[in-house]
Amino acid sequence: MTSPSEPAPRTRGRPRSEVARQAILDATKTLLETATVRELTIEAIAKKAGVGKSTIYRWWPSKAAIVIDTFFESMAPLTSFSPSESVSDAISQQIGRLIESYRGRSGRIVAEIIAEGQTDPEVLADFREHYLLRRRAAARELVEHGKTTGELDPHFDSDLMCDLIYGSIYYRLLVGHLPLDDAFAQMLPQQMLSALQRGASDTASQPDSSSPS
Amino acid sequence: MTSPSEPAPRTRGRPRSEVARQAILDATKTLLETATVRELTIEAIAKKAGVGKSTIYRWWPSKAAIVIDTFFESMAPLTSFSPSESVSDAISQQIGRLIESYRGRSGRIVAEIIAEGQTDPEVLADFREHYLLRRRAAARELVEHGKTTGELDPHFDSDLMCDLIYGSIYYRLLVGHLPLDDAFAQMLPQQMLSALQRGASDTASQPDSSSPS
Amino acid sequence: MTSPSEPAPRTRGRPRSEVARQAILDATKTLLETATVRELTIEAIAKKAGVGKSTIYRWWPSKAAIVIDTFFESMAPLTSFSPSESVSDAISQQIGRLIESYRGRSGRIVAEIIAEGQTDPEVLADFREHYLLRRRAAARELVEHGKTTGELDPHFDSDLMCDLIYGSIYYRLLVGHLPLDDAFAQMLPQQMLSALQRGASDTASQPDSSSPS
Amino acid sequence: MTSPSEPAPRTRGRPRSEVARQAILDATKTLLETATVRELTIEAIAKKAGVGKSTIYRWWPSKAAIVIDTFFESMAPLTSFSPSESVSDAISQQIGRLIESYRGRSGRIVAEIIAEGQTDPEVLADFREHYLLRRRAAARELVEHGKTTGELDPHFDSDLMCDLIYGSIYYRLLVGHLPLDDAFAQMLPQQMLSALQRGASDTASQPDSSSPS
DNA sequence: CACTAAACGAGACGGTACGTCGAGTCTTGGA
DNA sequence: TCCAAGACTCGACGTACCGTCTCGTTTAGTG
Numbered sequence: 001m002t003s004p005s006e007p008a009p010r011t012r013g014r015p016r017s018e019v020a021r022q023a024i025l026d027a028t029k030t031l032l033e034t035a036t037v038r039e040l041t042i043e044a045i046a047k048k049a050g051v052g053k054s055t056i057y058r059w060w061p062s063k064a065a066i067v068i069d070t071f072f073e074s075m076a077p078l079t080s081f082s083p084s085e086s087v088s089d090a091i092s093q094q095i096g097r098l099i100e101s102y103r104g105r106s107g108r109i110v111a112e113i114i115a116e117g118q119t120d121p122e123v124l125a126d127f128r129e130h131y132l133l134r135r136r137a138a139a140r141e142l143v144e145h146g147k148t149t150g151e152l153d154p155h156f157d158s159d160l161m162c163d164l165i166y167g168s169i170y171y172r173l174l175v176g177h178l179p180l181d182d183a184f185a186q187m188l189p190q191q192m193l194s195a196l197q198r199g200a201s202d203t204a205s206q207p208d209s210s211s212p213s
Numbered sequence: 214m215t216s217p218s219e220p221a222p223r224t225r226g227r228p229r230s231e232v233a234r235q236a237i238l239d240a241t242k243t244l245l246e247t248a249t250v251r252e253l254t255i256e257a258i259a260k261k262a263g264v265g266k267s268t269i270y271r272w273w274p275s276k277a278a279i280v281i282d283t284f285f286e287s288m289a290p291l292t293s294f295s296p297s298e299s300v301s302d303a304i305s306q307q308i309g310r311l312i313e314s315y316r317g318r319s320g321r322i323v324a325e326i327i328a329e330g331q332t333d334p335e336v337l338a339d340f341r342e343h344y345l346l347r348r349r350a351a352a353r354e355l356v357e358h359g360k361t362t363g364e365l366d367p368h369f370d371s372d373l374m375c376d377l378i379y380g381s382i383y384y385r386l387l388v389g390h391l392p393l394d395d396a397f398a399q400m401l402p403q404q405m406l407s408a409l410q411r412g413a414s415d416t417a418s419q420p421d422s423s424s425p426s
Numbered sequence: 427m428t429s430p431s432e433p434a435p436r437t438r439g440r441p442r443s444e445v446a447r448q449a450i451l452d453a454t455k456t457l458l459e460t461a462t463v464r465e466l467t468i469e470a471i472a473k474k475a476g477v478g479k480s481t482i483y484r485w486w487p488s489k490a491a492i493v494i495d496t497f498f499e500s501m502a503p504l505t506s507f508s509p510s511e512s513v514s515d516a517i518s519q520q521i522g523r524l525i526e527s528y529r530g531r532s533g534r535i536v537a538e539i540i541a542e543g544q545t546d547p548e549v550l551a552d553f554r555e556h557y558l559l560r561r562r563a564a565a566r567e568l569v570e571h572g573k574t575t576g577e578l579d580p581h582f583d584s585d586l587m588c589d590l591i592y593g594s595i596y597y598r599l600l601v602g603h604l605p606l607d608d609a610f611a612q613m614l615p616q617q618m619l620s621a622l623q624r625g626a627s628d629t630a631s632q633p634d635s636s637s638p639s
Numbered sequence: 640m641t642s643p644s645e646p647a648p649r650t651r652g653r654p655r656s657e658v659a660r661q662a663i664l665d666a667t668k669t670l671l672e673t674a675t676v677r678e679l680t681i682e683a684i685a686k687k688a689g690v691g692k693s694t695i696y697r698w699w700p701s702k703a704a705i706v707i708d709t710f711f712e713s714m715a716p717l718t719s720f721s722p723s724e725s726v727s728d729a730i731s732q733q734i735g736r737l738i739e740s741y742r743g744r745s746g747r748i749v750a751e752i753i754a755e756g757q758t759d760p761e762v763l764a765d766f767r768e769h770y771l772l773r774r775r776a777a778a779r780e781l782v783e784h785g786k787t788t789g790e791l792d793p794h795f796d797s798d799l800m801c802d803l804i805y806g807s808i809y810y811r812l813l814v815g816h817l818p819l820d821d822a823f824a825q826m827l828p829q830q831m832l833s834a835l836q837r838g839a840s841d842t843a844s845q846p847d848s849s850s851p852s
Numbered sequence: 853c854a855c856t857a858a859a860c861g862a863g864a865c866g867g868t869a870c871g872t873c874g875a876g877t878c879t880t881g882g883a
Numbered sequence: 884t885c886c887a888a889g890a891c892t893c894g895a896c897g898t899a900c901c902g903t904c905t906c907g908t909t910t911a912g913t914g
Contacts, residue, residue: 014883014885038332041874052887057876114387115328119251128390136390156404159391163381164405168373171380174327174387177341177349178372191369192377195408226863227905233865256895265866270897439858440910446860464758469900478861483902534757540813541754545677554816562816582830585817586807590831593810594802600753600813603767603775604798617795618803621834652889653879659891682869691892696871 016059023049024056028070033105037067037112064116064123071109072130087146092189094139095165099185102173107180111173136162152196165192229272236262237269241283246318250280250325277329277336284322285343300359305402307352308378312398315386320393324386349375365409378405442485449475450482454496459531463493463538490542490549497535498556513572518615520565521591525611528599533606537599562588578622591618655698662688663695667709672744676706676751703755703762710748711769726785731828733778734804738824741812746819750812775801791835804831 027049031040042063046053060066085093102110110131117124143161146152152161168188172180240262244253255276259266273279298306315323330337356374359365365374381401385393453475457466468489472479486492511519528536536557543550569587572578578587594614598606666688670679681702685692699705724732741749749770756763782800785791791800807827811819 017886020886036332042876043874046887050887052885052889053875054877054888055886058885111331115331118324118328118387119249124389128388132388132390156408157400160381160397160400160404163384163391164377167381167384168376169380170388171376171383174331175341175345175383176337177345178376184373187370187373191373195369224907225861226907227865228863230865230905254895255897259866263866265864265868266897267867267899268865271864438856438912440860441858441912443860443910462758467900468902472861476861478859478863479902480862480904481860484859537757541757544750544754544813545675550815554814558814558816582834583826586823586826586830589807589810589817590803593806593808594799595806596814597802597806597809600757601767601771601809602763603771604802610799613796613799617799621795650881651887652881653891654889656879656891680869681871685892689892691890691894692871693873693893694891697890 017055020049020051020055021059024051024066025070025073027051028066029074032067032070032109037064037109037116040067062120062123064113064120065126067109067116068113068123068126068130071106071113087142087149087151088189088193090142091139091146091165091193094142095169095189096185099169099180099188102169103180107173114170114174136166139165151193156196161192161196165189230268233262233264233268234272236264237279238283238286240264241279242287245280245283245322250277250322250329253280255279275333275336277326277333278339280322280329281326281336281339281343284319284326300355300362300364301402301406303355304352304359304378304406307355308382308402309398311379312382312393312401315382316393320386327383327387349379352379365406369409374405374409378402443481446475446477446481447485450477450492451496451499453477454492455500458493458496458535463490463535463542466493488546488549490539490546491552493535493539493542494549494552494556497532497539513568513575513577514615514619516568517565517572517591517619520568521595521615522611524592525595525606525614528595529606533599540596540600562592565591578619582622587618587622591615656694659688659690659694660698663690663705664709664712666690667705668713671706671709671748676703676748676755679706701755701759701762703752703759704765706748706752706755707762707765707769710745710752726781726788726790727828727832729781730778730785730804730832733781734808734828735824738808738819738827741808742819746812753809753813775805778805791832795835800831800835804828 024045027045028040031044031048040063042053042056045051045066046056056066060069101107113123113127117127139162140158143152143158147154147158165188169180172178172184178184237258240258241253244257244261253276255266255269258264258279259269269279273282314320326336326340330340352375353371356365356371360367360371378401382393385391385397391397450471453471454466457470457474466489468479468482471477471492472482482492486495527533539549539553543553565588566584569578569584573580573584591614595606598604598610604610663684666684667679670683670687679702681692681695684690684705685695695705699708740746752762752766756766778801779797782791782797786793786797804827808819811817811823817823
């Protein structure tokens with residue numbers, strides 16, 4: 001996106017204006033308070049930021065890219081886990097925090113970024129790389145650690161576990177058939193953890209036939 | 214949407230042209246073979262269908278509504294369950310079929326409809342009512358039935374189970390971090406079922422406190 | 427023997443509805459109180475008259491034709507001359523009345539009909555035949571009579587005189603560079619008559635050459 | 640210092656494209672060869688000129704405004720008088736040239752601009768200011784000069800004379816009851832001049848009373 | 853009195869142009 | 884070389900009417 005590092009040192013000519021960059025992100029953030037990503041327009045951002053449109057096009061490939069940058073910059077500080085807790089508690093807490101944060105504007109914007117990504121693969125890739133995979137890796141690590149401590153049954157696939165947990169959250173966020181309420185925030189980790197405990201999966205490892213390793 | 218039943222018999226004036234309706238849906242279907250929902254244009258539909266734009270606007274509130282109708286009309290016959298099977302098999306089969314169908318165009322269109330729905334609540338509501346809830350109700354029933362036969366632990370919340378299963382599928386469909394491949398289609402029901410079997414959830418009903426460490 | 431005149435006597439079937447005809451003209455008149463002919467639409471007339479559009483199209487070839495009918499029906503009673511007056515007085519009075527009547531809505535509608543006629547020759551023909559020529563014939567007769575009484579110089583062409591008088595009025599009506607005010611209504615006949623009196627035109631009959639400098 | 644006159648110097652941003660402006664006027668002129676002003680379409684102009692519609696809307700308030708500009712640019716060079724002639728000859732010649740030029744496309748377009756002006760006051764004002772008044776002022780000056788040379792009777796109102804002459808021409812142009820033919824082109828100045836000569840108007844200045852019967 | 857045929861209201865139909873909006877590009881002068 | 888400003892081409896938007904076309908419903912005269 002705006003990684004200024006790679007292609008060339010670029011020392012000649014007027015350097016990129018940090019003021020403009022920040023003004024664009026600020027304007028985007030402000031506009032997103034009263035508009036959806038879809039309604040957001042490059043022209044509106046340029047006008048509000050006091051910036052030429054070409055300055056925007058020079059540095060971002062799409063509207064969604066700006067939104068993603070804006071989102072990272074100011075709305076999505078990566079919450080770190082408290083390492084002292086038990087794995088179960090850490091998972092519960094992490095799920096709870098995510099659900100809570102997705103109830104408001106953050107949730108809407110994530111949803112709209114994903115929506116935007118259905119049309120533009122780069123947006124989706126950006127979203128995954130810069131936002132989602134980071135969190136998912138942490139979650140996966142947590143799950144893996146839970147397996148070593150015995151809190152989680154090692155027969156279950158870690159990726160699948162992550163998909164089950166996150167999937168149900170994004171499902172509700174995106175489809176909206178049921179709310180992301182407190183009840184859900186409690187029940188989801190509770191039942192998930194109890195289902196995935198050691199001993200719950202006597203038959204979990206049989207893929208289809210009798211492959212007792 | 215265009216359900217001709219309810220509001221009025223409407224016997225006055227020239228009746229709605231079934232030919233036009235079908236032409237519009239056909240044109241939409243054809244255009245969706247080479248374009249995304251986002252790229253799809255009302256004007257293109259009208260032109261391809263040989264229809265005035267106003268005829269479209271008269272009967273559909275939005276582009277997405279046409280796509281939904283088109284999708285229902287020709288792409289999404291409701292797959293029924295084979296009632297003779299065991300609940301586990303039925304679930305596995307149903308999951309497998311859904312994942313398979315979501316690998317192609319159907320999946321893309323569902324994804325794009327959901328994306329469209331992030332901006333337009335009516336689209337999302339339409340999608341839920343006319344498509345999703347129908348299937349979900351069937352799935353939920355299956356789960357409930359599994360509880361009575363003892364194949365599934367009754368301590369688990371049925372809605373939550375559905376969210377876990379469907380959620381992980383839609384998650385992969387929409388976010389694309391991992392594919393909807395055969396491995397997933399096999400592992401998902403397998404591990405889910407083993408996790409939710411009776412006896413897996415000794416602690417499932419305790420709300421929050423004092424899980425035996 | 428009942429010469430059926432034009433196309434057919436047309437005796438079978440439901441006869442034309444006088445109610446509808448009148449409703450259409452009334453609606454048109456009402457709408458013209460707040461709209462220009464240009465802004466007037468057939469659809470608005472039909473709606474206001476409680477009439478199907480096809481009923482209008484069945485009997486009138488164009489919007490302007492309806493306006494012309496409306497205009498004749500209710501706004502343009504042919505003012506007759508007082509035969510007892512002198513020709514000069516009659517002309518003055520006639521000019522005065524026309525100018526006065528053209529200051530208001532009548533003038534606007536006449537102007538807009540002529541405007542409409544610039545595009546549609548039939549409208550212009552209708553206007554001439556049903557409205558203008560009638561009046562012009564009367565005016566011309568008056569002029570001719572003035573020639574016999576000696577009030578007007580017979581060397582002047584009657585048609586030209588009419589064009590000069592009416593022309594200047596329509597000119598101001600249509601171009602609006604100067605108003606159709608009382609000063610104009612007084613000066614026009616006064617100066618015209620004095621210029622066209624007998625004796626004013628010693629050289630009027632010389633076709634083209636050598637006017638005595 | 641050097642106040643740049645009217646609204647703004649406007650030196651920022653991309654300057655207006657003269658190429659586009661000319662293309663629009665050219666396209667309009669071409670289209671007017673086979674279509675009336677009414678039939679003329681902004682869309683057609685844009686297409687033919689290879690120009691975005693918004694470029695047209697940015698610089699012209701209405702279709703008629705473009706037509707007026709086109710007309711001025713290429714169709715209506717102001718014919719100058721030969722100063723050496725007698726006033727009578729100058730008037731005759733001027734009338735003759737106007738009538739002749741109004742027989743063809745110029746006449747149609749002037750008529751249609753005036754027609755357009757019946758609905759849009761700005762169009763009419765534009766037409767008067769940029770086209771008509773210029774000519775009328777010249778004609779009025781000629782008339783005034785004729786009064787000083789004794790060729791025209793100073794008792795007659797100069798504006799009225801102009802209205803009589805031009806009025807009759809526009810009258811025939813717009814109403815079409817009689818043609819703008821050579822006979823008219825000869826007779827109009829001839830009879831006008833003879834009627835307005837000195838001595839023709841002994842009574843011209845008496846406002847209303849006691850005209851000798 | 854029943855039949856017939858045209859006129860009627862309603863309103864959907866295929867079109868065309870409207871005027872607006874935003875996209876992404878280009879072209880100035882100035883920093 | 885970047886920047887702001889803003890004009891450029893392009894194309895879709897949703898709307899308004901056009902004039903035509905079915906419908907089912909009057910409404911006379913005719914048979």
